Amino acid sequence: DQQVKQNSPSLSVQEGRISILNCDYTNSMFDYFLWYKKYPAEGPTFLISISSIKDKNEDGRFTVFLNKSAKHLSLHIVPSQPGDSAVYFCAASAQGGSEKLVFGKGMKLTVNP
Amino acid sequence: GAVVSQHPSWVICKSGTSVKIECRSLDFQATTMFWYRQFPKQSLMLMATSNEGSKATYEQGVEKDKFLINHASLTLSTLTVTSAHPEDSSFYICSARARHYNSPLHFGNGTRLTVT
Numbered sequence: 001d002q003q004v005k006q007n008s009p010s011l012s013v014q015e016g017r018i019s020i021l022n023c024d025y026t027n028s029m030f031d032y033f034l035w036y037k038k039y040p041a042e043g044p045t046f047l048i049s050i051s052s053i054k055d056k057n058e059d060g061r062f063t064v065f066l067n068k069s070a071k072h073l074s075l076h077i078v079p080s081q082p083g084d085s086a087v088y089f090c091a092a093s094a095q096g097g098s099e100k101l102v103f104g105k106g107m108k109l110t111v112n113p
Numbered sequence: 114g115a116v117v118s119q120h121p122s123w124v125i126c127k128s129g130t131s132v133k134i135e136c137r138s139l140d141f142q143a144t145t146m147f148w149y150r151q152f153p154k155q156s157l158m159l160m161a162t163s164n165e166g167s168k169a170t171y172e173q174g175v176e177k178d179k180f181l182i183n184h185a186s187l188t189l190s191t192l193t194v195t196s197a198h199p200e201d202s203s204f205y206i207c208s209a210r211a212r213h214y215n216s217p218l219h220f221g222n223g224t225r226l227t228v229t
Binding site for chain 2: 009
């Protein structure tokens with residue numbers, strides 16, 4: 001049973017436009033959510049996180065939105081840049097982040113120049 | 114930012130041999146380290162949680178006698194794949210969390226293991 005779902009395997013956008021990556025979760029105990037970016041043959045790099053006490057967190061071009069009632073979060077990247085092309089993983093944890101992280105399958109983002 | 118170093122980045126070994134992978138937190142103390150395995154086009158699957166000074170906690174379905182984990186210090190954890198078989202070929206990634214429980218996980222660059 002997949003507790004964290006990234007239903008779209010890939011997304012392609014034009015440079016300068018907005019990229020929206022979606023993530024759904026099923027476990028209502030999750031209260032801490034993170035997005036990681038991964039290049040081929042490298043480990044994931046932490047991007048941004050959000051606690052369930054918030055519904056939005058912003059860091060530069062990256063904004064994460066959390067809709068607890070829908071058990072849905074999204075990552076917005078604006079403006080998108082070619083260097084953003086990578087696989088993005090959504091992850092969730094319970095107990096404020098002290099529990100183990102559960103990852104989605106990832107979504108490949110391609111930003112075209 | 115926090116750096117986690119993983120070594121080696123790739124290794125090829127013969128069936129039946131053992132391979133050791135090291136994971137080091139370079140600029141912070143990691144009370145907890147995690148070992149993940151990733152198959153092509155799949156998510157990162159947690160194998161085990163390694164706590165400094167105590168035995169690792171393995172996820173269901175992970176053979177603890179095959180994947181030996183040692184977390185001898187606050188900056189080093191090792192994963193040894195014993196008696197490797199071709200089906201153990203995979204991308205292994207370690208991660209570490211600083212002492213504060215709400216700090217994000219920082220990942221190493223992974224180790225590509227190929228067993229021939």
